[in-house]
Structure formats: structure tokens, C-alpha cells
Amino acid sequence: IASSDAAQLPPQIAADLFLWLLVELGPAEAASLWAVGPSRRAECLAAAGDAPKSRRIRMAAVAVLEDRPGGSEHVHAVPVERWDRPFAALSARINSAESAARLGVWLREAAAALSPVLERETLFERNAARERELVSATERRILRLGYDLHDGPLQEIVAFAEDLRLARTQVTSLLDAPHAECIGGRFDDLEARLASLDRGLRDLVHSARPTTAVERPLEHVLRTELEKLESSSDVQTALSVEGDLSDLTDSQKIVLYRTVQESLANVRKHSGATHVDVRVRALQGYVDVTVADNGCGFDIHATVARALNAKRLGLAGVSERVRLLGGAIDIEARVGEGVLVRATLPRWRPTKSEHSLAYAAATA
Numbered sequence: 001i002a003s004s005d006a007a008q009l010p011p012q013i014a015a016d017l018f019l020w021l022l023v024e025l026g027p028a029e030a031a032s033l034w035a036v037g038p039s040r041r042a043e044c045l046a047a048a049g050d051a052p053k054s055r056r057i058r059m060a061a062v063a064v065l066e067d068r069p070g071g072s073e074h075v076h077a078v079p080v081e082r083w084d085r086p087f088a089a090l091s092a093r094i095n096s097a098e099s100a101a102r103l104g105v106w107l108r109e110a111a112a113a114l115s116p117v118l119e120r121e122t123l124f125e126r127n128a129a130r131e132r133e134l135v136s137a138t139e140r141r142i143l144r145l146g147y148d149l150h151d152g153p154l155q156e157i158v159a160f161a162e163d164l165r166l167a168r169t170q171v172t173s174l175l176d177a178p179h180a181e182c183i184g185g186r187f188d189d190l191e192a193r194l195a196s197l198d199r200g201l202r203d204l205v206h207s208a209r210p211t212t213a214v215e216r217p218l219e220h221v222l223r224t225e226l227e228k229l230e231s232s233s234d235v236q237t238a239l240s241v242e243g244d245l246s247d248l249t250d251s252q253k254i255v256l257y258r259t260v261q262e263s264l265a266n267v268r269k270h271s272g273a274t275h276v277d278v279r280v281r282a283l284q285g286y287v288d289v290t291v292a293d294n295g296c297g298f299d300i301h302a303t304v305a306r307a308l309n310a311k312r313l314g315l316a317g318v319s320e321r322v323r324l325l326g327g328a329i330d331i332e333a334r335v336g337e338g339v340l341v342r343a344t345l346p347r348w349r350p351t352k353s354e355h356s357l358a359y360a361a362a363t364a
Contacts (some may be wrong), residue, residue, distance in 0.1 A: 001021055001110050006113070014113075014117045015033055015117065018113060018114060019032065019033065019048035020048045021110075022048065026103070027094055029092075029094060030050050030051055030052035030092065031092040032057055032090075033047070034088065034090075035088040051093075054093070057075055060089075061089035063077065064089035064091070065088075065089050074095065075091065075094075076094070076104060077090065078104075078107045078108055078111045080115050087118070090110055092106075092107060161194055161195075161198075172187075217245070218253050218257065222278060225264055226276075229268060236275045238276075238277045240278075240279045241280045242281045242283075243283060248282070252287065255318075255321045255325055255345065256280070256289045258321060259291070259318050259341065259343040260289060260291055263341045267291075267293045267295065267339075270295075271295025271339065272295050273294050273295030276292065277290075278290070278291050279292075282347070286345060289343050292340040293338050294338045295338050296335070296336060297337045297339055298339070299335055318343070322343050327346060
């Protein structure tokens with residue numbers, strides 16, 4: 001129980017292991033871990049042995065949580081303390097009174113080992129909450145930007161296009177045929193540039209919607225982005241996925257999606273590439289996404305300096321999102337040798353279990 005290796009296990013697994021040791025190798029017939037849940041009632045976080053959630057065991061734990069005497073000759077409970085205050089209770093039952101002294105020693109050892117385990121769970125939950133708040137706020141700002149683009153600049157472009165068509169009619173009506181044809185060609189160029197600007201802004205408005213990466217499996221969303229690139233350019237694409245992406249948080253999915261989205265936008269606009277590879281790996285300790293193209297590349301230091309001077313966001317904005325989730329982003333680029341963008345996020349999400357909500361309540 002006191003082993004440092006055991007304390008490094010995921011919180012739920014560590015709690016289950018400690019209670020199992022109390023029953024299988026220790027003097028307890030049954031043991032359970034309790035905490036006050038959202039309903040303000042004691043909830044069982046982990047249990048082992050024969051009838052570990054009996055009324056007597058539960059009442060002993062409740063007494064400890066309320067900082068009052070409790071238990072009996074055959075049922076004992078000790079607090080799992082945080083800052084010298086009980087925030088969980090470890091309760092156990094024995095058959096004979098002769099085992100009471102031994103059980104007390106075991107319970108105190110287990111409670112001392114459980115304290116840092118549950119403290120680590122608290123940090124996990126706080127990090128998850130902070131992650132949700134930070135990225136949710138960012139996504140709300142991006143969504144608001146999309147609405148502002150739609151209601152402002154896009155409507156101005158529509159009005160400007162009408163004015164341009166009217167100007168064309170008025171100007172060409174005053175000219176003879178040769179000059180009208182020449183001026184008409186110039187107006188065609190302006191209208192084409194305006195249409196391109198309109199499409200670019202509408203793509204930005206569409207990409208500002210954050211729900212796509214959350215509502216659908218991440219692999220499907222990324223494949224859709226690659227298909228859009230192929231349909232709008234001559235770039236060939238490939239996607240490979242390694243590992244299980246289903247347990248990523250919504251914030252992690254959005255950040256990985258935005259990284260690929262921004263990288264593909266740069267490939268389309270600047271790289272001149274004919275092929276781009278996207279690779280996602282979900283390993284035990286981290287998840288990363290890599291976007292590599294065979295384009296013209298660039299001088300990374302000069303490009304970053306120009307982007308900062310021009311106050312362009314692009315991958316700088318993506319990098320900030322990755323950093324907020326405790327990750328890192330790497331960009332490898334050389335002139336004539338293509339570009340590689342890799343975003344890595346730690347997989348520190350708490351282990352999913354039926355007790356996750358109870359743990360959150362216990363450590364709130």
C-alpha cells in the first residue's frame with residue numbers, strides 16, 4: 001500500500017487496489033471508500049469484499065465525514081485527510097475483535113496512501129475544468145467572429161459587387177466598342193478578385209463553427225477537410241490514424257482539428273505542394289497530429305517575423321491553443337523542402353469509470 005509505484009496508478013485503479021489488499025491480504029472482510037456527493041449524501045467511490053456497502057459500514061464512514069465518533073467493535077472507519085480535514089472516509093469490517101488493532105494500522109496506512117491519490121484526482125479535475133473554460137471561451141470568440149464576418153464584411157462585399165456591376169454598365173455605355181471591350185476586361189478581373197475574396201471570407205465563416213469537430217468522430221472530420229482540399233486544388237492527400245481517439249476531450253479534438261485546418265489552408269495558399277500527409281497518433285501518454293507537405297517550404301525565422309509584424313494569427317493562434325492544453329507545437333521548414341507541422345497534447349484525462357462523478361464531488 002505504501003509503495004510509490006502504487007500511488008502512480010490512475011486514481012480509480014489505485015483505490016480499487018488498496019481496498020482489495022485490505023480484504024485479500026489484510027484483516028478486513030469488507031472495505032469501502034466514501035465521500036460526500038453532489039446530493040450531500042455519502043457515496044461509495046470504491047469497494048471490495050463481502051457486502052462492503054452495508055448500512056453499518058456506510059454509517060461509520062458518514063460519522064467520520066461529519067467529524068464525529070462512529071463505528072463499532074466490528075466496523076472501523078478512518079478519515080482520508082486533506083489539509084487536516086476529512087474529505088473522504090475509509091471504512092472496513094472485521095469478524096473478531098482481536099483483529100481490531102491490526103485493522104486500525106492497515107486502515108491508517110491505506111488512508112495515508114489514498115490522500116495523494118485523491119489529491120491527484122483533484123488536480124486532474126481542475127485541469128479538465130480549466131481546459132474546458134479556456135478553450136470554450138476561445139471557441140465562443142471565434143464563433144462570434146464568424147457571425148461578425150457574415151453580418152459585416154460579407155454584406156459589404158455583396159453591396160460592393162452590385163456597385164461594381166452598376167459602374168461597369170455606366171462606364172461602358174459611354175465608350176466606343178473597342179474601348180468598352182478593354183474596360184470590360186478590366187472589370188472582369190475586378191469582379192473575379194471580388195468573388196475570390198467573397199469565397200475566402202465565407203470559408204472563414206464556415207470554419208469558425210466549432211461544433212463539427214465535437215459532434216462527429218475526429219477521423220471523419222479530418223477526412224472531410226482533406227477531401228475539401230483535393231476538390232479545390234490539385235493537391236493529393238493521405239490520412240493515417242493510429243490508436244483510439246474516442247476518449248479525447250472536446251477541447252483536445254477542437255485543437256487537433258484547428259491545427260490540421262490551418263495547416264491545410266497554408267498548403268493551399270502558399271506551398272505549391274502536390275501532396276500532403278496527415279497523421280494522427282493516440283499513444284498512452286500523448287496524442288499528436290502531423291501535417292507534412294512536399295511544397296516549396298519557407299525560411300521559418302523570416303516568415304515568423306513577417307507574420308508577427310503584420311499581426312497575422314494563423315499557426316500562431318493554433319500554437320496558443322495547444323499551449324493552453326499543456327501541449328507543444330513544432331514547425332520544421334526549409335526552402336524547397338516542404339513543411340512539417342506537429343502538435344502534441346498530453347493525455348492526462350482522468351480514467352473513465354462509474355465513480356468519476358463521485359470522485360469529482362469528493363474532491364471539490
